[in-house]
Amino acid sequence: MPLMGSLYIGNSGLQTSQNALNATAHNLTNIDTVGYTRQQSLLATRRYITISTNPSAVSNKQYGLGVDFSAVRQVRDTFLDKTYRRESGRSMFYEVSFDALDEVQTLLGEFNGKDFQTSMDNLWTAVQELAKDPSSSVTQGLLVQRAAEFVERSTSVYNDLTSYQNSLNIKVKEQVDAINKYGRQLLQLNDAIKKVEAGGIEHANDLRDSRNQILDELGKLCDISYGEDAMGNVYVQIEGTDFVKGGMCYEIGLDIDSNTGFYTPFWPQNAEYTILADGTRKYDITNAKVFDLNRTVSSTMDTDIGGLKATLLARGDHRANYSDIEKDYDSISQSVMMNIQAEFDQLIHNVVTKINGVLASASDPARGYLCDKDGSPLQLFQKVTTDGYKKVTGDDGEETWVYQEEDFNHPDSLYTLQNLKVNPHLLQEPSMLGFMTVDGKADYATAEALKGIFTEEAYALNPNVQKRTNFVDYYKDLVSQVATSGSVFQSIYANQEATVESTCAAREQIVGVSSDEELSNMIKFQNGYNAASRYINVISEMLEHIISTLAV
Numbered sequence: 001m002p003l004m005g006s007l008y009i010g011n012s013g014l015q016t017s018q019n020a021l022n023a024t025a026h027n028l029t030n031i032d033t034v035g036y037t038r039q040q041s042l043l044a045t046r047r048y049i050t051i052s053t054n055p056s057a058v059s060n061k062q063y064g065l066g067v068d069f070s071a072v073r074q075v076r077d078t079f080l081d082k083t084y085r086r087e088s089g090r091s092m093f094y095e096v097s098f099d100a101l102d103e104v105q106t107l108l109g110e111f112n113g114k115d116f117q118t119s120m121d122n123l124w125t126a127v128q129e130l131a132k133d134p135s136s137s138v139t140q141g142l143l144v145q146r147a148a149e150f151v152e153r154s155t156s157v158y159n160d161l162t163s164y165q166n167s168l169n170i171k172v173k174e175q176v177d178a179i180n181k182y183g184r185q186l187l188q189l190n191d192a193i194k195k196v197e198a199g200g201i202e203h204a205n206d207l208r209d210s211r212n213q214i215l216d217e218l219g220k221l222c223d224i225s226y227g228e229d230a231m232g233n234v235y236v237q238i239e240g241t242d243f244v245k246g247g248m249c250y251e252i253g254l255d256i257d258s259n260t261g262f263y264t265p266f267w268p269q270n271a272e273y274t275i276l277a278d279g280t281r282k283y284d285i286t287n288a289k290v291f292d293l294n295r296t297v298s299s300t301m302d303t304d305i306g307g308l309k310a311t312l313l314a315r316g317d318h319r320a321n322y323s324d325i326e327k328d329y330d331s332i333s334q335s336v337m338m339n340i341q342a343e344f345d346q347l348i349h350n351v352v353t354k355i356n357g358v359l360a361s362a363s364d365p366a367r368g369y370l371c372d373k374d375g376s377p378l379q380l381f382q383k384v385t386t387d388g389y390k391k392v393t394g395d396d397g398e399e400t401w402v403y404q405e406e407d408f409n410h411p412d413s414l415y416t417l418q419n420l421k422v423n424p425h426l427l428q429e430p431s432m433l434g435f436m437t438v439d440g441k442a443d444y445a446t447a448e449a450l451k452g453i454f455t456e457e458a459y460a461l462n463p464n465v466q467k468r469t470n471f472v473d474y475y476k477d478l479v480s481q482v483a484t485s486g487s488v489f490q491s492i493y494a495n496q497e498a499t500v501e502s503t504c505a506a507r508e509q510i511v512g513v514s515s516d517e518e519l520s521n522m523i524k525f526q527n528g529y530n531a532a533s534r535y536i537n538v539i540s541e542m543l544e545h546i547i548s549t550l551a552v
């Protein structure tokens with residue numbers, strides 16, 4: 001080997017060791033950086049110079065040109081990345097579901113919920129007192145007072161549930177905005193990575209770390225599939241639909257319900273639309289929704305992934321009432337808020353209609369007994385928007401009062417918490433109840449009938465519950481059901497968190513920076529640098545000696 005060429009070998013050792021030291025220092029500097037991936041220095045031999053060839057020899061006569069710093073690569077495991085993102089998304093799904101049930105349990109069991117149970121007990125006590133002395137103005141006034149308290153406090157509970165539903169709705173918008181922001185950032189990072197790696201020499205590892213961190217965050221919010229094309233661009237699909245592809249980010253749109261203000265995520269590119277007079281687009285999102293919330297939540301089918309989907313399920317798509325249970329319970333059964341709203345409203349509806357029904361059955365318009373001031377059967381509870389009875393004229397010309405049946409297609413006809421009040425005439429004059437028979441005696445039969453509806457075990461929380469309960473215990477069973485469901489979700493969430501932590505630990509063993517390992521590498525590369533430096537010094541001294549000797 002030429003002596004001058006030996007200097008190049010030493011120089012390659014210096015350069016390689018210096019670059020490796022820089023990579024090691026970069027690892028140590030970012031040891032606590034979130035999303036940082038350990039970078040590994042790859043060394044290789046430079047090409048060999050062939051001096052002569054001899055077919056009969058074991059090998060040709062060659063000498064090398066030193067060591068080459070070939071690359072700094074990220075150390076990642078694709079399988080662990082996909083597993084972590086899927087399991088973290090599933091974990092967030094159950095975290096959101098548990099948090100929603102926990103909040104509902106708080107609303108029902110500690111604040112207004114406690115007051116409501118008291119109001120239910122007070123109404124039951126008032127009915128019992130009325131049964132002892134139906135004709136007493138005191139017991140009649142107490143019943144009306146407790147009925148007003150019952151409506152007020154039940155409305156307060158329902159309003160609290162509605163307020164939390166609105167809070168979940170705000171979270172939906174925040175999460176969609178975050179997803180769209182991540183999409184735009186992925187496009188920017190794709191472009192930046194291509195610019196750095198266009199020459200085929202450098203690797204944009206830090207930019208790739210940022211991109212992988214975004215994929216981690218997206219994986220928590222929704223069910224994603226992703227990959228990298230030949231150009232180095234990452235493409236992402238959400239729920240099987242393109243989100244980031246090529247140079248485009250297909251951002252998720254939000255449709256706003258005009259009645260509730262609820263947001264529904266949809267794909268604008270898949271939705272049909274009409275252009276209004278002001279130039280804006282009105283979308284038909286029927287076939288463009290991001291999530292199919294009618295699918296059964298199941299880990300087997302991977303339909304339990306993503307915090308956004310869990311938030312949408314918990315919130316539901318409308319304000320539920322008792323009619324949802326009777327019409328199509330399956331449509332609300334997977335929604336925490338709609339399920340509780342409907343079951344709670346069902347209790348109120350049953351109490352209200354049963355009490356009104358007892359009073360109506362005892363009403364006698366001929367003598368004005370248990371009749372309102374207009375002559376209609378007296379109702380303790382009335383609808384806000386429509387009348388409970390209407391006057392009709394028969395073929396014989398006789399006028400009678402007919403009960404207006406509830407119609408699910410007309411919400412104004414329903415006795416729901418959103419359409420309920422206590423009869424204002426009774427509030428002003430409780431003695432209208434009377435409870436006196438034709439012969440002037442106290443109407444114990446009607447009072448006992450009122451008492452009986454509270455103890456009759458004829459009600460179930462929903463069609464999937466076999467246990468029958470009465471008005472006194474219905475609310476307790478409702479709170480107990482919420483607590484039980486919350487415990488189940490908490491258990492699933494805890495198990496899922498353990499899975500995420502174990503996957504994260506396995507991934508960190510590969511991508512994480514170990515200070516001990518990096519310090520060991522630093523010593524190794526520092527020794528390599530020192531060795532190359534001494535090698536150059538030796539070659540330099542030899543050259544100096546040769547030149548000096550020849551010069552003499």
